[in-house]
Structures are given as structure tokens and as C-alpha cells.
Amino acid sequence: MSKSFYRISALLLMLMFLPTFLMAQNYTISGVVKSQTGEVLIGANVFLKGTTLGAASEADGTYKITAPKGRYTIVCSYIGYEKVEYDINLTNNMEVNFTLREHEFSLSVEVIADRAKEQKTPVAFTDVDKKEIEQVLGSRDIPLVLNYTPSVYATSSGGGAGDARINVRGFNQRNIAIMINGVPINDMENGWVYWSNWDGLGDATSSIQVQRGLSSVTLATPAVGGVINIVTDPTASKRGVFYKNEIGSGNFTKQTLFVHTGLIDNKFALTLGGVKKSQDGVVDGTWSDAYAYYLGAAYQVDQNNRLELYATGAPQRHGQRRWRLNAATYSHELARELGYSEEILQDPKLAEQGILYNSNWNSLDPTYRGKQYWNDGTSNRYSPTFISESENYYHKPIVNFNWYSNLTKDLSLYTTLYWSGGIGGGSGTFGSMVWDYTLLQRVVDWNGTIQRNMNNIDTLANGNAVKVSRGILRNSVNNQWTLGGISKAFYKVNENLTTSFGLDIRYAEIEHYREVRDLLGGDYFYSTANAFDMPDQYYKKLGDKIDYFFTNSVSWVGTFAQAEYSIDRFTYYATAGYSMIKYDHTNHFRKAADGSELYTETDWIGGYQVKGGASFRYSADLNFYANAGYIARVPIFDQVIDDRSGAKITDPKNEKILSFEVGANYKALNNRLSAKANLYYTMWKDRAQSRGVVNPDGSEGLVFLNGINSSHTGLELELAFQASKFLRFDAAASFASWVYTDDVAGVYVVDYQTNQQEDYNYYIKDLKVGDAPQRQIAGGITVTPIQGFNAQLAWRYNTEYYADFDPFTRTNESDRGQVWKIPSFNLFELHFYYNLPIELNGMDLTVFAHVFNLFDELYVQDATDNSRFNAYKANGVNHSADDAEIYPGLPRTFNLGFSIRF
Numbered sequence: 014m015s016k017s018f019y020r021i022s023a024l025l026l027m028l029m030f031l032p033t034f035l036m037a038q039n040y041t042i043s044g045v046v047k048s049q050t051g052e053v054l055i056g057a058n059v060f061l062k063g064t065t066l067g068a069a070s071e072a073d074g075t076y077k078i079t080a081p082k083g084r085y086t087i088v089c090s091y092i093g094y095e096k097v098e099y100d101i102n103l104t105n106n107m108e109v110n111f112t113l114r115e116h117e118f119s120l121s122v123e124v125i126a127d128r129a130k131e132q133k134t135p136v137a138f139t140d141v142d143k144k145e146i147e148q149v150l151g152s153r154d155i156p157l158v159l160n161y162t163p164s165v166y167a168t169s170s171g172g173g174a175g176d177a178r179i180n181v182r183g184f185n186q187r188n189i190a191i192m193i194n195g196v197p198i199n200d201m202e203n204g205w206v207y208w209s210n211w212d213g214l215g216d217a218t219s220s221i222q223v224q225r226g227l228s229s230v231t232l233a234t235p236a237v238g239g240v241i242n243i244v245t246d247p248t249a250s251k252r253g254v255f256y257k258n259e260i261g262s263g264n265f266t267k268q269t270l271f272v273h274t275g276l277i278d279n280k281f282a283l284t285l286g287g288v289k290k291s292q293d294g295v296v297d298g299t300w301s302d303a304y305a306y307y308l309g310a311a312y313q314v315d316q317n318n319r320l321e322l323y324a325t326g327a328p329q330r331h332g333q334r335r336w337r338l339n340a341a342t343y344s345h346e347l348a349r350e351l352g353y354s355e356e357i358l359q360d361p362k363l364a365e366q367g368i369l370y371n372s373n374w375n376s377l378d379p380t381y382r383g384k385q386y387w388n389d390g391t392s393n394r395y396s397p398t399f400i401s402e403s404e405n406y407y408h409k410p411i412v413n414f415n416w417y418s419n420l421t422k423d424l425s426l427y428t429t430l431y432w433s434g435g436i437g438g439g440s441g442t443f444g445s446m447v448w449d450y451t452l453l454q455r456v457v458d459w460n461g462t463i464q465r466n467m468n469n470i471d472t473l474a475n476g477n478a479v480k481v482s483r484g485i486l487r488n489s490v491n492n493q494w495t496l497g498g499i500s501k502a503f504y505k506v507n508e509n510l511t512t513s514f515g516l517d518i519r520y521a522e523i524e525h526y527r528e529v530r531d532l533l534g535g536d537y538f539y540s541t542a543n544a545f546d547m548p549d550q551y552y553k554k555l556g557d558k559i560d561y562f563f564t565n566s567v568s569w570v571g572t573f574a575q576a577e578y579s580i581d582r583f584t585y586y587a588t589a590g591y592s593m594i595k596y597d598h599t600n601h602f603r604k605a606a607d608g609s610e611l612y613t614e615t616d617w618i619g620g621y622q623v624k625g626g627a628s629f630r631y632s633a634d635l636n637f638y639a640n641a642g643y644i645a646r647v648p649i650f651d652q653v654i655d656d657r658s659g660a661k662i663t664d665p666k667n668e669k670i671l672s673f674e675v676g677a678n679y680k681a682l683n684n685r686l687s688a689k690a691n692l693y694y695t696m697w698k699d700r701a702q703s704r705g706v707v708n709p710d711g712s713e714g715l716v717f718l719n720g721i722n723s724s725h726t727g728l729e730l731e732l733a734f735q736a737s738k739f740l741r742f743d744a745a746a747s748f749a750s751w752v753y754t755d756d757v758a759g760v761y762v763v764d765y766q767t768n769q770q771e772d773y774n775y776y777i778k779d780l781k782v783g784d785a786p787q788r789q790i791a792g793g794i795t796v797t798p799i800q801g802f803n804a805q806l807a808w809r810y811n812t813e814y815y816a817d818f819d820p821f822t823r824t825n826e827s828d829r830g831q832v833w834k835i836p837s838f839n840l841f842e843l844h845f846y847y848n849l850p851i852e853l854n855g856m857d858l859t860v861f862a863h864v865f866n867l868f869d870e871l872y873v874q875d876a877t878d879n880s881r882f883n884a885y886k887a888n889g890v891n892h893s894a895d896d897a898e899i900y901p902g903l904p905r906t907f908n909l910g911f912s913i914r915f
Contacts, residue, residue, distance in 0.1 A: 039079045039080060039081055040079070040080065040081075040082060040103050040104070040105060040106050040107070041077060041078070041079050041106045041107075042077070042078045042079075042080065042087065042101070042103065042106075042107055042108075042109055043075065043076065043077040043078070043106075043107075043108055043109075044059075044075070044076060044108050044109045044110040044111065045070075045073075045074045045075050045076075045110050045111070046059065046070040046074050046075075046076065046089060046091070046110075046111045046113065047074055047110075047111070047112050047113070048094070048112070048113055049112060049113070049114055051131050051132075051680075051684065052130070052131065052140070053070070053073055053074025053142060054070055054074055054091050054094070054113065055070060055071070055074065055142075055143065055219055055220070055246075055247065056069050056070060056091070056246075056247045056248075057069065057070040057074075057076070057089055057090065057091040057094075057111070057113070058088075058089070058090050058091065058251075058276070059076045059078065059087065059088070059089045059111070060078075060087070060088055061078065061080060061085045061086070061087055061088075062085070062086040062087070062088050062098070063085075063086070064080070064085070066078055066079075066080050067251070068251065069251040071144070073142060073143075073144040080103060081103075082103055082104055083102075083103055084100070084101070084102050084103070085100075085101055085103060086098055086099070086100050086101075087099050087101055087109055089111040089113065091113055094113035094114060095113060095114045097111050097112075097113060127195065127228075127229055127230040127231055127232075127240075127242070128222055128242060128244070129222065129224055129228075129229055131678070132628070132630060132636050132678065133584055133628060134229050134586075134628070134638075135229075135584070135586065135626030135627055135628040135638030135639060135640045135676075136224050136225075136226060136227075136228055136229050136626065136638070136640055136674070137163075137224070137225045137226060137674060137676055137689070137691040137693070137729060138222055138223060138224040138225065139162045139163070139222070139223045139225075139731065140220060140221070140222050141158060141159065141162075141220065141221040141222075141223070142219075142220050143218065143219050143220060143246075145158070146158055146215060146218055146220075146221070147846070147861075148803070148805065148844055148846045148861070149805070149807070149842075149844055149863075150215050151261070151844075151863035151865065151908035152215065152259055152261070152265075152267055152290070152908055153169070153177075153215075153865075153908075154167075154169065154174075154175060154176075154177035154208045154212075155177075155208065155211065155214055155215050155218070155221070155243070156177045156178070156179035156186075156208065156241075157169065157177060158215070158221070159179065159221070159223060159241070160791070160809060161743070161745055161791045161793065161807065161809070162223050162745060163225070163729035163730065163731060163745045163746065163747040163789070164181055164182045164183075164225055164727060164729055164747040164749065164789070165179065165180070165181050165223065166179070166180045166181075166784075166785035166786055166789070166811070167179040167180070168874045168875055168900070168902075169874075169903060170875060170900060171296065171299070171333055171334030171335060171336075171337075171371075171900055172294065172295060172296035172299050172334055172369075172900070172903060173209075173294065173296070173299040173301070173331050173332060173333040173334060173405070174209065174212060174290075174292065174294070174299065174301035174303060174329070174331045175207070175208045175209020175210070175211075175212045175301075175303075175329065175331060175405070176208070176209065176331075176333060176334075176405075177208045178208075178875075179241075180238070180784050180785035181223070181225060181238035181239040181241075182225060182226070182238045182239065182693070182695065182725050182727065182749070182751075183238070183723075183725045183749065183751035183782045183784070183785055183787070184237050184238030184239075184697075184725070185238075185784060186199075186204075186205065186206045187199070187203065187204040187205050187235065187649075188204065188235050188237040188238050189206075189235065189236065189237070189238045189239055189240070189241060190228070190230065190232075190234030190235050190236040190239070190240040190241070191206045191240075191241050191243070192230075192234070192240065192241065192242050192243065193211075193214070193243045193244075193245065193325075193411060194243070194244060194245055194323055194413060194415075194429075195242075195429060195499065196411065196413050196429065196431045196497070196499070197232060197234050198210075198211075198411065198433070199234070199235055201495060201519065201521040201523075201567040201569070202521075202523060202565060202567060202649065202650040202651070203649050203650060203651060204235045204649055207407070207409075209327070209329055209331065209405055209407060210327060210407055210408075210409040210435065211325075211327060212290070212303050212305055212327040212329050213269075213288040213290065213303070213304075213305020213306075213307075213325075213327045214243065214245075214305070214325060214327070216257070216269050216271075216286065216288055216305070216307070217245045217246050217271075217286055217307040217309075217325060218243055218244070218245055218246070219244050219245055219246045219247060220244050221241065221242065221243050221244075222240075222241075222242040222244075223239060223240070223241055223242075224236075224239055224240040224242065225238070225239040225693070225729070226238075226239055226640070226642075226672055226674050226693055226695065227622075227624050227640070227642040227644065227670070227672045228240040229586070229588070229626075230242075231501070231513070231515070231573040231575050231588055231590060232499070232517050232571065232573065232590070233517065233571045233573070233590050233591075233592035233620065233621075233622060235646070237644070237646075237670050237695065237697060245307065245309065245323060245325065246271075246284060246307075246309060247309065247311070248273070248274075248282035248283060248284045248309045248310060248311040248321075251273065251275050251276075252273055252274060252275030253272075253273045253275070253914060253915060254270070254271070254272050254273070254913075254914070254915055255269070255270070255271040255272075255273075255912065255913070255914050256268075256269065256270050256271075256912065256913045257269040257270075257910060257911070257912040257913075258910050258911060258912075259908060259909065259910035260908075260909060260910060261292075261906065261907055261908035261909065262295050262906035262907055262908070263292045263293050263294045263295035263296075263299075263906070264292055264293040265290075265291075265292040265908070266290070266291055266292070267288065267289065267290040267291075267910075268288070268289050268290075269286070269287070269288045269912075270286065270287050270288075271284060271285070271286040271287075271307070272284070272285050272286070279313070280312060280313050280314075281310075281311070281312050281313075282310070282311050283308075283309070283310045283311075284307070284308070284309040284310070285306075285307070285308055286305075286306065286307035286308075287304070287305070287306050287307075288303075288304060288305035288306070288327075289303075289304055290303045290304070290305075291303070294331075294332065295369065295903055295904070295906055296334050296369050296371055296903070297334075297369050297370060297371040297374065298332045298334065298371040298373060298374030298399070298401055299331065299332050299333065299334055299371065300331060300332045300395065300396075300401075301329065301330070301331040301332070302329065302330045302331070302395075303327060303328070303329035303330070303331065304327065304328050304329065305325070305326070305327040306324075306325065306326055306327075307324070307325045308322070308323065308324040308325070309321070309322070309323050310322040310323075316419075317418060317419040317420075318416070318417070318418045318419070319415075319416075319417045319418075320414070320415070320416055320417075321414070321415040321416075321417075322412070322413075322414050322415075323411075323412070323413050323415070324410060324411070324412040324413075325410065325411060326408060326409065326410030326411070327408070327409075328407075328408035329405075329406070329407065329408070330395070330404060330405070330406040331404070331405055331406075332371075332373075332374060332395075332401040332403070332404055333373060333401070333403040333404065333405055333439070334371040334372075334373055334403075334900075335373050335403040336372055336373060336454065336898075337875065337876070337877055337880065337898035337899050337900050338370070338372060338453070338454055338898055338899070339363060339453050339454075339895070339897075339898060339899075340353075340873065340894055340895075340897070340899050340901070341353055341357070341358055341363040341365065341895075342363060342364075342365070342366055342370065342452060342453060342454070343365070343366060343367065343368045343370055343899070343901045344365060344367070344368050344871065344901065345358050345365045346871060347368070347871050347872075347873070347901060348363075348894070350836065350871070351836065351873075351894035351895075352893065352894055352895075353894065353895060357895060361451075362451075362452055362453045363452075363453060364451075364452060366452070368871070368901040368904060369904070372452075372454045372455075372456050373401065373402045373403040374399055374400065374401045374402060374403075375399060375400065375402075375449075375456055375457055375458070375459055376398055376399045376459075377398070377399060377400055377459035377460050377463070378460050378463075379397040379398050381459075381460075381463055381534070383463075383531055383532060383533065383534065384531075384555065385486070385530050385531045385555075386488070386528065386529065386530055386531070386555040386556040387406055387437075387438075387440075387488055387530060388406065388436060388437060389556075391555060391556070394531075400457075400459050400486070400531070401440070402440065402441060402442060402457055402486070403439060403440060403441060404439065404440045405437075405438075405439045406437045406438065406439070407435060407436070407437030407438070407491075408435065408436055408437055409433060409434065409435035409436075409437075409493075410433065410434065411431060411432070411433040412431065412432050412433070413429050413430065413431035413432075414429065414430045414431070415427070415428070415429045416428045416429075422505075423504060423505040423506075424502070424503070424504050424505075425502070425503045426500065426501070426502050426503075427500070427501045427502075427503070428498070428499070428500040428501075429498070429499050429500075430497075430498045431495075431496075431497050431498070431499075432494070432495065432496050432497075433494065433495045434493065434494040434495070435491065435492065435493045435494070436492050437490070437491070437492075438488045438489050438490035438491050439488070439489055440486055440487065440488050440489075440530050441486070441487060441489065442457060442484060442485070442486060442487070443484070443485050443486070443487040443527065443559070443560065444482065444483055444484040444485055444538065445483040445484045446458075446462050446484035447461035447462040447465055447484070459533070462483075462484050462533050462534075463533045463534035464534065465483060465484075465534075466480060466481075466482040466483060466484065466485075466532070466533050466534040466535040467480055467534040467535065468480075469481050469482070469483055469535065471539075473552070474548075474549060479535075479536040479537055479552070480534065480535040480536045480537075481535055481536070481537050481538070481539055481552070482532045482533055482534065482535030482536075482537070482538045483535075484533065485529055485530070485531060485532055485533055485535070485538050486530040486531035486533060487527050487528065487529060487530050487559065487560070488527065488528050488529075488530045489525075489526075489527050490524070490525065490526050490527070490528060491523065491524075491525055492523070492524040493521060493522065493523040493524065494521070494522055495519060495520070495521040496519070496520050496521075497517075497518060497519035497520070497569075498516070498517075498518050498519075499515065499516070499517050499518075500515050500516050501513055501514075501515035502514055502515060509578055509579055509580050510576065510577070510578050511576070511577045511578075512574070512575065512576045512577075513574070513575045513576075513577075514572075514573065514574040514575070515572070515573055515574075516570075516571070516572055517569070517570075517571035517572070517573065517592070518569065518570055518571070519567070519568075519569040520566070520567070520568050520569070521566065521567045521569075522564065522565070522566045523564065523565045523566070523567075524563075524564050525561065525562070525563055525564070525565065525656070526558045526560075526561060526562035526563070526601075527558065527559050527560040527561060527562075528556055528557060528558050528559065529553050529554065529555050529556060529557050529559060530555075531555075532554070532555060536554070537552040537553060537554055538552075538553045538554075538557075538559065539551055539552060539553070540553050540559040540560070542559055542560050542561065542602055543558070543562070543601075543602045544602060544603055544604045545601075545602070545604070558602075561600075561602055561656070561657065562600075562601040562602045563598060563599060563600040563601060563602070563656055564598075564599045564601070565596065565597065565598050565599075565650060565654075565656075566596070566597040567594065567595075567596060567597075567650065568594065568595040568596075568597075569592060569593070569594050570592065570593050571590060571591065571592030571593070572590065572591055572592075573588065573589065573590035573591075574588070574589055574590075575587065575588040575589075582629060582630040582631070583627065583628070583629055583630075584627065584628040584630075585625070585626070585627045585628075586625055586626055586627075587623075587624075587625035588622070588623070588624050588625065589621070589622070589623050590621060590622045590623075591619065591620075591621045592619070592620050592621070592647070593617040593618065593619050593620075594617070594618050594620070594647045595614070595615055595616070595617045595618070596614070596615045596618075596650050596653055596654055597612075597613070597614045597615075598612070598613040598614070598654045598656070598659055598661075599611070599612050599613075600612075600613075600656075600659050603658075603659065611659045612659075613654055613659040613660075613661050615653055615654065615661055615662075615665075618647045618648075618653070618665060618667075619647070620644070620645050620646050620647040620667055621644075621645050622642065622643070622644040622645070623642065623643050624640065624641065624642025624643070624644075624672075625640065625641065625642070626638060626639055626640030626641070626674075627639055627640075634679060634680045634681055635677065635678070635679050635680075636677065636678050637675075637676070637677045638675070638676050638677070638678075639673075639674065639675045639676075640672075640673075640674050641672065641673045641674070642670075642671075642672050643669070643670070643671050643672075644669070644670040645667040645668075645669055646667055646668045646669075646670065647665075647667055648662075648665050648666070648667065648668065648701060648717075651703070652665065652701055652702065652703050652717070653665050653703075653715075654715075655703065655705065655713070655715055658705065658713040659713075660705065660706075660708075660712070660713045660714045660715045661714075661715060662703060662715050662716070662717045663714075664717070665701075665717055666699055666701065666717055666719055667699070668697065668698065668699050668700060668701065668719075669696075669697075669698040669699055670695065670696070670697050670698070671695070671696045671698075672693065672694065672695040672696075673693070673694045673695075674691055674692065674693040674694070675691065675692050676689065676690060676691025676692070676729075677689070677690055677691070685734065685735040685736075686733070686734050686735075687731075687732070687733045687734075688730075688731065688732050688733075689729075689730070689731040689732075690728070690729070690730050690731075691728075691729050692726075692727070692728055692729075693725070693726065693727055693729070694724070694725070694726045695724070695725040695726075696722065696723075696724050696725075696754075697722065697723050697724075697725070698722045699719045699720060699721070699722070700719065700720075700721035700722070700723070700820075701717055701718060701719035701720075701721070702718055702719075702821050703715045703716065703717055703718070704716055704718055704761065704773075706761070706762060706763050706764065706765070707763065707764040707765060707766060708765055709765040709766060711766060716761045716762075718759065718761065718773050720755075720757040720759065720775075721753065721757055721775065721777065721820055721821075722753065722754045722755050723751065723752065723753045723754060723782050724750075724751070724752060724754050725749065725750075725751045725782070726749065726750050726751075727747055727748060727749030727750070727751075727787075728747065728748045728749075729745075729746070729747045730744075730745065730746045730747070731744070731745050732744040732745070738797065739796060739797050739798055740794075740795070740796055740797075741794070741795040741796075741797075742792070742793070742794060742795075743792065743793040743795070744790075744791065744792045744793075745789075745790075745791045745792075746789065746790045746791070747788065747789045748787075748788050749787045749788065749813075750787065751781065751782035751787055752779060752780065752781055752782060753777040753778060753779070753780045753781075753782065753820060754778065755777075755778055756774070756775060756776050756777060756778045757773070757774065757775040757777070758772070758773070758774045758775075759772070759773050759774075760772055760773070761773065773824075774824060774826065775820055775821060775823050775824065776823050776824070776825065776826050776828065776829060777820045777823050780820070780823070780831060780832055781815040781831065781832050781834075782815070783815040783816050783817040783818055783832050783878065784815075784816075784817040784875075785814070786811035786812060786813060786814035787812075787813040787814065787815070788811075788812045788813040789809065789810065789811055789812075790809070790810045791807070791808065791809045791810070792807070792808050793805055793806065793807040793808070794806050800850070801847060801848035801849070801850060802846070802847040802848070803845075803846050803847075804843070804844065804845050804846075805842075805843070805844040806841065806842075806843055807841065807842045807843075807844070808839065808840070808841050808842075809839070809840045809841075810837065810838075810839050811837060811838055811840075812837035813834070813837075814834065814835040814837070815831075815832040815833070815834050815835070815878075816832055816833045816834075816835060816876035816877055816878035816897055817875070817876065817877050817878065818832055818877065818878040818879065822879075830891060830892040831892060832878045832892060833876065833878045833879075833892045833893060833894060833896065833897050835873045835876055836872070836873070838870055838872035838873075838902070839870060840866055840870055840872075840902070841866070841867040841868055841870075842863065842864065842865050842866070842867060843863070843864040843867050844861075844862070844863050844864075845860075845861060845862045845863075846859065846860075846861045847859065847860050847861070854915065855915055856913060856914065856915035857913070857914040857915070858911065858912075858913055859911060859912045859913075859914075860909075860910075860911045861909065861910060861911070861912070862907065862908070862909035863907060863908045863909065864905065864906075864907050865903070865905065865906045865907070865908075866902065866903060866904060866905045866906065867905065868905075869904055869905040870902065871901070871902075872901070872902045873899045873900075873901060873902065874899075874900055874901065874902040874903075875899060875900040876897050876898065876899040876900075877897060877898050877899075878892055878896070878897055879892055879896045879897065880896070880897060880898040
């Protein structure tokens, strides 16, 4: 054998045994840090008094210290908890666990975030800690890590980075409160959440708590289906660096770097993080170019005052697949499974394109050098060989400053001030395009559109001949900023009664307009949308505003109070809150009667919530709980003011939500077995929409059509069993019935000048609420054959899944057909995670891998019933697969990489 072989072999042997040599004279102290309620505490400071040896507890609450043989005092401290000390004699490797008692008032962000607590808070909730996020998420959008939570269904939608959506108990994310460090991030106009704004947040997330139902959150939020509480990493008490490198399907690459200063002078700590991500995309045309950053800073003023600053953002661009298509366009194999006949599949308009097909992009001649305009600047296209019809580009940072103060032994005050500002939008076509109608859906012919625009010559008033584009690429811009403050005071009346009360003040201003993104071969685009333009201003160039331009504002003032009473084995709580919302609209393209910009404002609209619950601790291992609540929710902006006409609802009605829930939590075998079960019932009444009318003075107005009611009932189960040190089982299930309960009928005046009236009827009684499976079962097996290594096989089964549809479109009395039911499907995932047993100067090396859709299941993940965009109605409207439009589930994909901590 060669000398090189022996040298390499010797080097490998030295590397294998080096850790043993280095640690031969040392021993290890390890353990777990938990609170009294059993929650792991992340970032607790564990150290040997009088030495420089110590460690911070990790995401799973574990810590490890290496020290020479001897007698020590080991200390564990954590902000908001009482310090614990033990005397130890270190002669062998030993385990020391800590259970910390919470101070009366914790100086922690979890107070602002209204986190539920085990054995105490009477709501159904599930915690996902940092370790689980790291081991399962695989750099996907954050909602996808929650798919193993009862009654939660999340998908990647079209497959673009950040385009995920989530549904809880049959309610979409417009009706779920999403919070980061206690700050609500739902859009203040319409309640939606755009996950692309938080791309990279998963790397900075410490834990996620999903509270299903009305929740225990005191703020007035859109928490009908539940609350998703995301808490980011606290500043680490130990100095260190974390680096992660990943690759994956779709030419995915990602680098992550976090730096921690550690606790300086026992006062100050700083964490900085950055992420760079790019991909071609698994789905055709869903490329991504994204960054993310994170800052966390903390200053311990004294024992009773703590200041924190958090900032995170994710500037990004990505191509989208925005349109669901007929299933046969994606896959004839899938179409056959859905019941298509061979005759239908012979139609050339349904020619199979593959499940990764995307109709929102197309190739073009690279000799076209036209520039594009976005974010107030001109630049080259993302690619010289294609154009994405739908590109999303956005940057929406959020900054919050927290002050926690224990004013007295019995009184504390927690305040957070936050700012968020978004810049960006999304692209699309505008005007007359040249379309390719070869398939059922239309696809932009970029070359044909460019050639037609170049040949469309017009003469300006000055005699110059110019090319006027008939069809262009436009941006729909949504620039916004939000400023808010939340302040909560906690007062301990006596040993049994604690009260809290506070304020929630928010203001948002949102600027909406369309602008010319790409003239596609022309010099100008002709637009008369702006009533303030003179004729010579109708010719628009790159970056000029077209179609609409208006500014909306939302003012919000809320107050709330909560009381919690504990005696013996009972805990009771009650919450009441009242909020007022005011909407303003200024249309910069339309004139008011006096010739000024059209301005519309509403009166203050009030909404309220009352909820309460009780918990009974039957034993240390078993507790029961019940809760109930009622919400009168203010309608969203679009249901009060019409953006185009400026018309408003004069007397908008609140939506009403009534909810009940009972449940039980059980732990046994020294907490190795835990089980949760709960039953819920939610009635959502007076869901509404608005319709345009003509007022008595001839102006445009709106009327409020409401009365759509749905009931949501279900059973939820969770089970976790640590069979041994090497084997763990997890399971979750939900069995539900979500249904529209009544038909809706009414009359409204369309034109007050002529007294023209129109009936409105929605025939929806007994139709199923769609958009998520009503029955779900999930399970996972995790094996840990050696320390630091685990492998998990996870499985999900979804059934009774009805397609999404708009109940306001069911206006045909003879159409009583049930919503199309998507076939059941099984999905498997495989996750590997190995913390290599090599410790060099405190450096930890971890490798990981994820395989999603392990067996390459062909299935439907999202669907719209009887889509109005689907022109193919082979058998009339029969609410079957060929009437629907879908997103197929993604094929088998992977993510793998390594991380280093030191």
C-alpha cells in the first residue's frame, strides 16, 4: 500500500481518538432545565460557581458542562425564575436536572405573547420547540412544520418560496391570529398573512405555540380558528457562533450565520443573524432570490427591569405559480384516479404538461433587452430567456422594543412598541396581450406581444412617432407602514387572584397603486385612469402609475382586562376586550364633487370579545378544562369601503363567533406518556360581502349582504410516548364536521333613484366548508440508537377533504350538489439529525437530511370547486374533478446540510 494510505489512516485514527485524549481527565455534568409546569427553558445559564465553566440550555432544555474532578456548587439561573444551587462532588459523569420556580411576574417576552401553560391555561394548545423545528422544517415555510398538529392543514400552495397557506379548524389564515413575539402581523386591511415576508424566520424561531379556538390571547385578534404564537430566539447568555449550510431540490442553496456576544457584565447580550437563500424552484418558474436578517438585544437594567429589542426582515423576490389548473393539464395518471374518462383525456386542450407545470411563465427571445421597473428603480429582468408573469417582491421588516418592569412585589408592567414597514408588490399583465390558447388555460406569448407592441405606431401632438404598447407587464404595489403599542399591567390582588389589563393601539397607512413594469417593446402605454391628468399626460413610461392609486389608513384602539383566580386544584379565568376601528380612503385618481381628491372615512366601528374558562387539576398527572367565548368582529376594510368608487357601508354589521370547548390532559410514567383530548364547537354567523348600488343622489354606494352561517365541530387528540431512551412515538388526530347551516335570502335596493330592487339568495345549506381535510391522522416514530443521533419517520393521512369554494357564488336554486371531495391521501416524511461526537474547542458539528413525500405520492393538495376560470365543463356543473382546478402536491423532494456551533 502507498505511504499516503498509511498517513490518511493514521490521521483518521488520531481524529477519532483525539476527543477521548482531550477529555480523559475531565467529567461531564449534563441535565435538563424545566419550569414547574414542565416546559423546557431555553437559554438558562448553568455554571460552576467560582469558575469560568458553564453552558446555556439548548432548544430542548438540555445543557452539558465538562470539568475536572472535584467539589463544586452548580448554579442555574434564568430571567424571571428563582435561582437554584446544588453542591456536587464530581467523580464520574453525572446528571443534574433543574426545575425552576417562576417569579410572581416573569421578565420574559412570553408574557407579552400570552403563552398558554401546561396544567393551568384552559385552552387546547400544542408547543413546537426549536429542536423540533430544526429537525423537521427543512427550510420550508414555517406553517408546514405545524402539519402534525390536530386540525391544522398547511400547504405550499403553488410551490413558490413564501407562498404557503394554513388552515385551522376549517378557518383560513385570515381568521387565524399570527403573532411574532406577541405582536400581531395579520394584514390590518384584510387579515391575510404573506409568509414570504417572513422567509428565514424559521432560523430565528425559538418556539411556536398553536392555541386552537378563541385562545387565551387578550388582544382583539382574528382568532376564530386559533392563534399561532411565534417567539424568536432570546439573546444567548453564552458567547458563540452558529453556521448552517443547506442544499435541496430545485437547485436550492442556503447559508445561515448567527453570532452571539453572550452576557456582557451580566447586563447586556446581543444576537445577530443573516440568511442568504436562492433556488430555481421545484415547480417550473418558481425561482427565488432571498435574504433574511435578525437582531436580538437585551439589557438587564436591574432585577426588576429588562429591556429588549428585536428586529427581523426578509427582502426577497420569487416567481410564483398563481393559478390552479385542471388536473388533467398536470397529469393524466392523476386525472384517471380522479375519475376522468378516456374521452375527456383525448381533448388536446388537456394535453399533459407534468405536475411541475406553471402557466405563469413562458420563454422569450433573449434578444429582447427591455428593462423592468420595480421598487423605484430600473433593472434587468431576472432571466434573459423567460419572463415570469407573476413575480412577488417584498421587504417587510418588523422592529419591537420591549420593556418589562416589576414596579412592586405585586404590580408589574410590560410594554412593547413596534413598527413595521413594507415595500414591494407583485407583477401581472395589463391591457391587451397576445395569448397562447393551445391548452385550456391561457399563457402569455411574450414574443408575439412584444412584436405587436413594436408595430403599434402612434403620433404624438409634437409630431413624433412612438410605439404604444397595447399590453404590458404591470406591478401592483403595496407600500405600507404600521406603528403600534401594547401595554399590559399585572396586579396580584392576593395569593389567589391575579388581574391584568391594558391597551392595544395601532395605526397603519397603506399605499396601493399599479405602475408600468415592462413596456414589452413599446415606448409608452396609453392610460386615462387618472382624472387629474391632462391629455398629454396619458402616455405612460416605465414606473408611471396606471389603473388606480389610493391610500388607505386603519386606526385601531383597544382595551382589555383579564382576571385569573386559583384555589386548591381549580383555576378560573375571564377576559373582556373592546376595540374600535376606523377606516380612511383617499383616491388620488378620482375627483370629488369639489374637484379635489376623493376622500372617504368611516365612523369608529366597535367590536368586542368576552371569553373565559376553568381548569381542574384532578391529580398531578390529570387535569380537565373548559372554555367559552363570544366575539363580535368588525368587518375588514373591503367590506366597508370600495377601493375603486370610494363608496362606503353606512351601517356595517359585525360578524359573530360563538365557541365552546372541553378537554383533558394526562401525563404518566414520569412524564414519558402524555395524552391530550378535547371537543370543540364554533358557530360563525353573519359572514358578509358588499355589493355596489346607486345612491339617491346618483353617487355610487355599497350595501352589506350578510347572513352566511357555518358550524365547526370536532374532536382533537394528541399522544406522545417515550417508550425508552432510544424510541419515541407521537400521534395526533382530528375528526370534524364543518358545514354551512342555512340558506340565505334577502332583498336590497340596487338603484335608489329608480327604486330598483334585487333579491339575493345563496343556496348553501348542508354544504361542507372546504379548504382543509375534516379528518386527519398523523404519527411519527423517532429512534435514537446513539447519543446525538435520531431518525424520524412521520406519516399523515388526510380524508373528508372538500374543495374550497365561495358560498356567495351559490346563487342557482337548482344546484344543490355537494362540494367536490378530494380523494384521501397518505404522505410520509423522513428526517435524520446527527450531532457528531466530536468536540474540539467547544465546537459542535451536526449533519441533517430531510426527504418530503418519501414515496412520491401523486395527490391533490389544494382545489377550487366548480372554478369559474375552468372553461372545461364536459358534463355540465356536477361538482366533480373535471369542474375543479387544483394544485397537485409536490413530488419527492429533499433538503440536507450541516451546521457548526462554537
